[in-house]
Amino acid sequence: MSIFISTDALASALGDTRLRIVDATLFLPGTPRDARAEFEAGLIPGAAFLDLDTLADPNDPAPHSLPTDDAMTQRVQALGIDADSRIILYDNSPIRSAARAWWMMRLYGVGASAAILDGGLPKWLAEGRATASGAATPAPGTATARIDRAQVRSKADMLANLASGESQMLDARGAGRFTGTEAEPRPGMASGHIPGSRNLPYSALFAADNSMKSPEELRALYESAGIDLSRPVITTCGSGVTAAILLAGLETLGANDVSIYDGSWAEWGFDPATPKATGAA
Structure with missing residues (x-):
């Protein structure tokens, strides 16, 4: 199916x-x-x-x-x-x-x-x-x-990836939350994004009738966000929910090395020890 x-x-x-x-x-x-x-x-x-x-x-x-x-x-x-x-x-x-x-x-x-x-x-x-x-x-x-834990990324995995650069990171949150110009909905959470991440708001993947856009339109969106579909991608968001939309879109296009950082910004943004970036990707 x-x-x-x-x-x-x-x-x-x-x-x-x-x-x-x-x-x-x-x-x-x-x-x-x-x-x-x-x-x-x-x-x-x-x-x-x-x-x-x-x-x-x-x-x-x-x-x-x-x-x-x-x-x-x-x-x-x-x-x-x-x-x-x-x-x-x-x-x-x-x-x-x-x-x-x-x-x-x-x-x-x-x-x-x-x-x-x-x-x-x-x-x-x-x-x-x-x-x-x-x-x-x-x-x-x-x-x-x-x-199957092989399909999930942890905070430790993300910290290791910052050093290795092995996987691309793609954030599904809106541009305001990604850049840090818009406050997070959870009190006490830092604003911004994981350094090196790209941003593609999940809402951009849907047509007016709420269905997913065509493969051609999806490919253009990922490429405009700076994502190379032939390389591994880790998707993130606020709490691991909308990251799954980006993953589904990537797999629709044939990407086969895609995973989700389940803790996403809800974990990363609350940890004062994790590095954070603001501004555009």
């Missing part, structure tokens, strides 16, 4: 017994919206709610840090996911959080395949497609989650 699935393809697949549709909506801190309440008010038929905001390691101070294998296993089984499930992830969030959930499913080896609904719930609704309300409880699944 490709990274993205169209609304037409999902509509045609409804009723497939292997299909598991998952709402992965997540909002930034301070956003006056309730992801679960919105899900229950209007969901794609058959969907279950992931509650991505709570799918994290409670012992890690960085928000949205990756959960333990056991916690991930419990969550996906509660969603009714089996080892051979066909998983479709969508969201209704400005930060396109389904990409983070897609990356996590793959990272933990969950299900036979996973894909992101291109355009998410906004496109589905704009096309007048059917929705349901209320939250059904699926039969427990049997999938087992085991993380």
Whole structure:
């Protein structure tokens, strides 16, 4: 299965017994919206709610840090996911959080395949497609989650990369946060970016209908940000969520050495010992 699935393809697949549709909506801190309440008010038929905001390691101070294998296993089984499930992830969030959930499913080896609904719930609704309300409880699944740490970068990895320059670093935050001219949403966090990083705001990857832009447009965006698609890339953002959008775009273009710094700026920006830069890339 490709990274993205169209609304037409999902509509045609409804009723497939292997299909598991998952709402992965997540909002930034301070956003006056309730992801679960919105899900229950209007969901794609058959969907279950992931509650991505709570799918994290409670012992890690960085928000949205990756959960333990056991916690991930419990969550996906509660969603009714089996080892051979066909998983479709969508969201209704400005930060396109389904990409983070897609990356996590793959990272933990969950299900036979996973894909992101291109355009998410906004496109589905704009096309007048059917929705349901209320939250059904699926039969427990049997999938087992085991993380592949080779796809994740730590703060130590990032510090080592500053010395080696082996991988390019690409930040998905908006230009104001990247340059340091706009304050971070979390109190006490430094502004700026990891030295040597390039910047490509995740929002630039989407068309007006909320779907991902064409491969030609994506390639132009990455190249204009100074990224060489033939070299390794580590994507970063505020807390590891929108970095997954840049990773999905890179892999759409055939890049095969792409990883995410999961702690991202939420970890780096709070640490007074890490080097920080401001201004343009």
